[in-house]
Amino acid sequence: MRRVVLIAMFYLATFSSGRSSIDELRVQCAFAIQNGLDFVAASQTTGGGFVTECWHLDAPEQKTPVDAVFTASQVLYSLWFCRESTSARGTEERAAAYLAAQRKPPGVWSYYGTGTDLKISPDVDDTSVAWAAVQRLGTPIPPAALDALRASRNENGLFTTWIGPPSGWVNIDSRNIDTVVNINALLLFGLAHENVDAVCSYVVAQIENDNFRRGTVYYRSPLMFSHAFSRAYREGNVKCLEAGVSKIRDSILSMQNPDGSWGNDLETAFGALTLLNLDYRGEALDRAVKTLLARQSADGGWELAPAYRGAVQPLNYGSRALSTAVAIEVLAKYRAR
DSSP states (O other): OHHHHHHHHHHHHHHHHHHHHHHHHHHHHHHHHHHHHHHHHHHBOTTSOBEEEEEETTEEEEEEEEEBHHHHHHHHHHHGGGTTOHHHHHHHHHHHHHHHHHOBTTTBOOSBOTTSOOOOOOBHHHHHHHHHHHGGGTOOOOHHHHHHHHTSBOTTSOBOSBOSOGGGOOSOOOOSOOHHHHHHHHHHHHHTTOOOHHHHHHHHHHHHTTGGGGOOSSOOOHHHHHHHHHHHHHTSOOGGGGGGHHHHHHHHHHHOOTTSOSSSHHHHHHHHHHHHHTTOOSHHHHHHHHHHHHHOOTTSOOOOOOOEEOSSSOEEEEOHHHHHHHHHHHHHHHHHO
């Protein structure tokens, strides 16, 4: 009898210790989130956008700042998960106003904002993520915007990157189909309660044949693919992607490094978000969160990392505000689970 009691006490102590450790991790997350939100707010431009850095692969020390709509959309999307924070709401409102000012008829966006003197055709990627972000704040998606995207598909029913007839495309760098662009379009149409079966089948095939591991036209890392996939499946309610869930989850777990990371800060955040969005609740997620917490800089932000690339020119694009917002989303979801 004494032995049974001792064993029970041992397991109770072990369980309590483990639970205490997780509770402490959640407390650390709360402080890290607020520091990160302060960093993002301080990084915001007077117009409500965020500076995006562009650099050549052969000269990473030489960075050019650009005004990118895509960064503001991604930051706004991630901050929605911290709506209880007053500072987050203020940053959101300014970012939403920025996106409204950049929007073009009939409700589409180009990559570059007015702060960069370069004209380029509106695209499916920017338009999809921007609407996914602002509709959460109560702005309805106009039917004309969805019509413009529906008309921007090839003969196989896949979304072209650029919106409208090819004869009108301006300053584009590739006509190739990008799978992540198509996944982000699925997110938007999922939010509009519309299925796009041809795209779903294509995306699942890229998972089954492992093509997603090689990156896409504009997204070098498979972590970008997995995050977009998990977001469309979970938050866009795109149930036709369910056939790829198990393999994506297992693949991302197999890619995790012993230290809990998946590489740089942004990739690590995307890996953790993939697991969270696909309902993984194991030890690998705890290690990823601990790694993100340990990597937060003294100023509250996370490090600059490539988020996407040029299709022809060997260029990388990234933003510390983006890395930080995505890390914040991880910590907020981890605390809420």
